[in-house]
Amino acid sequence: MIRHSRKPVGCMDRVLGMTTFVRVAENSSFAGAGRALGMSASTVTLHVQAIEERLGVRLLNRTTRHVSMTEAGHAYYDSCTRILADIDSAEQVAQELQSKPRGTLRLNAAPPIPSLIAPVVADFTAQYPDVSLDMTVSARMVELVEEGFDLSLRVIPVPDSSLIIRRLAGFRFTVCGAPGYLAQRGTPVELADLADHNCLIYSDSPFGKEW
Numbered sequence: 413m414i415r416h417s418r419k420p421v422g423c424m425d426r427v428l429g430m431t432t433f434v435r436v437a438e439n440s441s442f443a444g445a446g447r448a449l450g451m452s453a454s455t456v457t458l459h460v461q462a463i464e465e466r467l468g469v470r471l472l473n474r475t476t477r478h479v480s481m482t483e484a485g486h487a488y489y490d491s492c493t494r495i496l497a498d499i500d501s502a503e504q505v506a507q508e509l510q511s512k513p514r515g516t517l518r519l520n521a522a523p524p525i526p527s528l529i530a531p532v533v534a535d536f537t538a539q540y541p542d543v544s545l546d547m548t549v550s551a552r553m554v555e556l557v558e559e560g561f562d563l564s565l566r567v568i569p570v571p572d573s574s575l576i577i578r579r580l581a582g583f584r585f586t587v588c589g590a591p592g593y594l595a596q597r598g599t600p601v602e603l604a605d606l607a608d609h610n611c612l613i614y615s616d617s618p619f620g621k622e623w
Contacts, residue, residue, distance in 0.1 A: 427499065430492040432459040433471065437489045440479050463488075514542035520554045520564040521547060529565065 435445035436456060443453040464471055471485035481489060521529070526549060533545060548554075553570060554561055564570075570577060587606065589599070600606050 427496070429459050429463045430496060432456055433463055434489060434492050434496065436460060436472065436479060437481055437485065442479065512542065513540045516544045516546055517563070518561045519545060519547045520556075520559075520561045521549050522565060522567045523549055523551055524567060525549075525565045 432445060432449060432451075435448050436442055439445050439448060442456045442460075446453040446456045449456070460472060467484075467488075469484045470482050471488055473480045473482055526547065533547075537543065537545060548561070553566060554564060556562075556564055556575065565580075567583070587600070589609075593610075597609060600609060
């Protein structure tokens with residue numbers, strides 16, 4: 413008599429058990445299933461027995477020369493083949509997405525960035541036509557996870573160490589003055605001379621309003 417076991421079984425164990433049972437059913441042999449799966453016949457037997465004990469039903473009729481499915485075994489086989497086919501299909505879809513990007517890429521960028529990356533964006537969308545780019549421009553650093561962004565391009569380092577950060581390029585600031593202004597106020601020669609000059613500052617600059 414087969415008794416039902418209530419011992420919890422992991423998903424991976426169930427998938428392996430289903431795969432093993434299907435191979436036994438298709439080969440009508442524990443040894444044949446073992447050769448197909450690269451495991452011993454005794455291990456195959458243990459997997460099938462574990463399934464039968466968990467379900468509380470006999471799935472296979474065994475003789476010294478032949479293995480055949482019971483009525484419950486046929487029903488279980490049909491379900492297993494569908495489930496395993498769905499798993500293969502799910503993995504194939506994931507692999508295709510990895511090899512050929514598709515979907516929507518949500519990008520956040522600092523105000524100076526869009527004009528700089530426009531050629532790159534054009535090349536990217538031409539190379540991956542199945543990808544749509546949704547770009548939001550903001551001076552503030554967004555919360556990537558909370559606000560649903562995949563990537564953010566900023567002009568200053570981000571203090572949040574939990575983010576994965578990559579330095580793409582460097583840039584320099586240039587002090588500029590109109591010829592008329594310099595004729596009236598003089599041209600600064602040293603850095604300290606800037607303290608005596610007027611300055612227009614971008615109010616949302618991440619560096620603050622210090623001149």
